[in-house]
Amino acid sequence: MAEKPQPLRILAVSALWQGANDYAYVRAFQRLGHSVSVVSSDRFVPDWQGRSLRAVRRLLMPKIVAEFNSALLAQAQATKPDLLFVFKGAYVKPETIAAIKSGGVVAINFFPDTGFADHGPYLPKAIGLYDWVFTTKTAGVADLAARYGCRNAGFVAHSFDPEVHAPLQLSSDDLERYACDVSFIGNISKKKCQTLQHVARRLPDLKLFIWGAAKWGQVPDLAHWFQGRAVWGHEYSKAIQASSINLGLLFEGGPSAPAGDQITSRTFHIPACGGFMLHERTEEALGFFKEGQESAFYGDADELVAQISHYLDHPALRARIARAGYNRALSSGYSVDVRVQQVLDTYRELLGAMPLSR
Template sequence: MQTKERVTDQAATAGFTWGYENGLRDGACEYLVRQLQPAAPAKRNCSVLYVPQGFEAIDQGVIEALRLTVREVYVAEPARMAEQASLVRPDWMLVLNGLHVFPADHLEQVDAVRSLGIRTAIWFADDPYVTADTMYIAPRYDAVLTHELSTIQMYRERGCAKVVYMPLAVDQMRFKPMTVEEKYRSDICFIGQAFWNRVEMFDAIAPYLKTRKVFIAGGLWDRMRSFKELKRFIRMGWLPVEESIRHYNGARIVINLHRTTETGKDNKNVLGLPGRSINPRTYEIAACGTLQLTDRREDLPHYYRPGAEIETFADAEELRAKLEYYLTHEDERRALALRGLRRTLVDHTYTRRLQQIAEVLGW
């Protein structure tokens, strides 16, 4: 039987180790963030009307980056974009996604804006999962930006004159390293909707997850065969962005598993286009200074170096093996996460992305 003194000593040792490891991480992250603060770009002599989709994590990052990039920025609700455009007469109207919250007369409003001589661009953030809609929306705009490689040729074939491959990015003022309370700490974290491919993956690694401190959040997780076994780890329903950021920061590893592109499986990818490009969550997790394990997408090596700035997996067996490896190799886990943070701050902020958009659209 352990003595009270021995238990106390063990607790003190564990507490010291925990504080030391987290102190190293927090200090290194703070150093990188301070060192890599970008200089404000020279503003373009251009005015832009921005129409948000309602994706909080993206819209605010784009708006703030626009304010650093162009002379004047206006923001309009989707239902009033033509009215606002006629009042402020911007040089360009930039629309995010054009889905879900946009009104039935969305495309008629775009036509009205173009009739005023105002150039229009749409940036699709949900490709290729909603091509049933986007293939009809895209031709009504002067320029189409998409983060998904597989849709570029499709938009050109639909008659779009200017189609640009434009990856998404991260709002580094929101998604950033921070010290969080114990309630946000976990070994393994996943935040997102339980699309069927995710259900299959998490069912496959459920025996391993039961041995770790896990946090899962999102809808439809009761689809899993192992839901009852993992229920204590799951927060059902939508998680506010600020809470997601805290959980990313508190996790030792965050899993990023892209949704399936298979037609009819929780998507409207009627053309059956493959998923070749990474999702915005890739940048958001990396910006929090946390190690990320993601499934492989074709364009990932253009944005992060697998095995050096981000880690990947191909199937459940490899995911389980890499979870175990990095949870037992703390120095390697922390170093890889810090390299991912550095790459994100240098190359993948919305400030950087809006500069690229300004170049290709001629602002």
């Protein structure tokens, strides 16, 4: 019988709120019995929205980043981790990674976005120091090698968190708050705005709910449908379940991105919650869910309008596809508990390649 791997001490750079994709990894590590300590940049970088406060934050950022890195180093010294797991790592300095690695620690970065140079000055300088970089964008692997000389990289798909993204019993209050014809939950971008504006103009009687950042409330034709806030954790899951159609709109990519999204975390969250998904048609997304059987898809804004009208008229078909999508998400291993094994397998390979002096 193979010997069971010993639990690891893991130092993670991650958010700490329910529903965060990075915190899902923290919880998955913990479910496997690993000891995880977290240093979250959210505790150092204030989420100030006012113009004057944002100006103050810009002036303070060098000191804030220095304090965050000092805390990360102190935690590494205290816990002596086996693995440094950094989710994105926009504020992690190169010298911090080097110092932690000098103790024989394996450093892995998990990057979920499209462009490595779109998140401040530290990440592009630090990315090549990680022992391995996981990217959720297939184009990201080649981009890492071409721009940053980083060849220790691989693709890992997004996932759902079984603690959060699951069917829930909805109350009458939940339905009053979240029930709608079509919803989109996510960040704003030019392409998403244009797509939703087209839908709103073509289907003026549609009950469209948009959940996300305050900027959605400034978009012509969409401000009326913006619900005034984002939804997180189980409220996010409830909003998905209560919506007849959940849109899988994709980000076109930041300024430094080699390509836009092919999939996103919502690609897996929506089916796992039991929601009906109408997703932008991409080759990658079609590889995870069968078109017309486990998810619906669209190619352009006109087809999106037609698909919305079609599926609103066929609730039984929606329910059948949503059920099949849910079953596919669970049976095909799209949960974070499966993805985290890929991270741990890579850790063990990297550890095995290290000098015995570790």
